[in-house]
Amino acid sequence: MALPSVMVLPLLIVVAAGLYYIYNEVMQFMSKSLVRNKVMVITDAVSGVGTECAHLFHKGGARLILCGTSWDKLESLYNYLTDDADPRELVILDFSDMGMEDVVAEVLECYGCVDVLICNSSMKLKSPVQSVSLELDRNVMDINYFGPSTLAKGVLPTMISRRSGHIVLINSIQGRLAVPFRSSYAASKHAVQAFFDCLRAEVEEYGIVVSTISHTFINASDSPLAEGPAPKPNILAAFITSQLIHGVSPSVLANEIMQTVNRKRKEVMLAHPIPRVALYLRFLLPSFLFAVLAAEVKDSVLDE
Template sequence: MIQKVSCYYISARRCLHGAGENYKEVRGFPGVWPPAASGKIDCALLPAPRLRPGLCDRFSIFRSRLKSNQNMIAQEMDSTWTTTVLLVPCVVLLTAGFFHLYGVIMGLLSKKSVRNKVVVITDALSGLGKECAGVFHKGGARLILCGKNWEKLEELADDLANSSDPTVTFPPKLVLLDFGDTDSMPEAIAEILDCYGCLDIIIFNSSMKVKAPAQTVSLEVDKLLMDNNYFGPVTLAKGVLASMISRRSGHLLLVNSIQGRLAVPFRSTYAASKHAVQAFFDCLRAEVEEYGISVSTISHNFISCSASGAPATSKSLWSLLYTKKPLGVSPDEAAAEIVKTLNNKRKEVVIAPSLPKMAIYARSFFPNVFFAVIGAGVKNASIAAEM
């Protein structure tokens, strides 16, 4: 019965809604309140409440104030939205300008950072080697260019001299260096050290590639690749370490392939040599750090003359890892990354599109999935070759 009375009470209160600010002002009903338990209130028959004077005016003022507050809120929201629309483009422009200015400043600092430094570039006749030679020569470095062909080295030196101001640059030194000829390495190392008596930076750029099934590659080819990709750079690094340790300064930078981190089919010997030289420089980094010598490795997927071109026909993961176009890295991009790495002294850099980088992590965290995708790519390639 009490529950019903409460319901009647609530109904009566709802019928009187709007008569006052709260129920205390409108509960002045004649008779006894609440009604008898058995009584039922008919909202239509309730007598009009006795309102205090000026109560309706107070409600009118309250409603007008409420409407004015709503209008003010709407105006503030409109002004906030307008400000946001105008502010976002300004922020974007300022951010872009900041990064552009940062790039210009870093470019100027990079040129100053190599000035008067003795820089050795192996395989200077390659596309990346020539690009690095041009960048460091214009930056005022004392270059030592190494290569297998003396005539082409002289042509490169002449091109550098003709394209720069001789008053602010140094004529490059030339050294014949062939990583494949291990017997000539001691003489070449001595000649490199005799050029200026010291070394500041060495860029290990030489590389030899072969693509074939493992069972078809002869042992002689295996040894040749290991000489060029592993024993040659290792011999040169060991030969100059004593000079750097005595000066307690120097920077060794290995331009390596991404296959030093990730192996794909039909490049077994090449991947093995790149894994070996990567491991050597990783160990060397920790050994010589106490002498103030920095060791950096840059792993790229492919360096081409142009990073643009026709898309590859094969869409398998392993084929995309080494597709020359359009996933290749241009020499100027690689050279800019080398300069940046030397300035920041970063230990390890990967220059590759997103897919090869994802494959590196997949190889580490999801090896079974990675091997399944690689195997499927080999099967697809075999079927396409048969057709």
């Protein structure tokens, strides 16, 4: 007996939903199995994204080295992760009083090698150019550029000798598109993006994968974007800027990092359609984008 035509569409939807669910479950299982026993380093592991990554990779059976600048928070995370019936190998490393070279030495001493390095540390800054001191510029560059690049250089010799390894940079869309009042932050993100793009090409022959994940701002209660009174720019500028700073949740970003590690993706853009359009405008119609961003700055100044 043939099905009534009115039942075909709902049935197809149910079947498609079932297949999608099964696919997600299979991929989740494979994701966990692929990282099992891998030595993984996560910097700024006590941040929202770092903590989510630690949970995911620990459940997958990875041997983690969690780095941060607060021993109390690292210890709390350690206790949380190992509070189960089958605690896995886990090392915490407080590098608040250490130089990057010392951090690299400590990391390599833990297991003798690193399979995956996830560079997650970042310092955000929102301020007009003329208000940022040279010292603050240097601090931003130290954390956002020299930190990841030094760690990458430090683990490269062992990766090259083993002809295996994966380096992941958690960057920002501002490594490709600069927004007003974030000059130091955008400059550091552009610099580190360029470094890892060069690194990717140089180490491919050794079987080393370099991935960059560019996201919009991370949704968090202490978001720096909430500083000061909100200006009232013109409608178009307000819409584009709000979309450029529309964030992603730490859990969504952590899952994307997991997929990037498992599938060895080289470049990932985690952004809504408007930021993607803005990137195209930057290259195709730069004058238009510059005018929109300048209008936002002008209106914000007039409202102060």
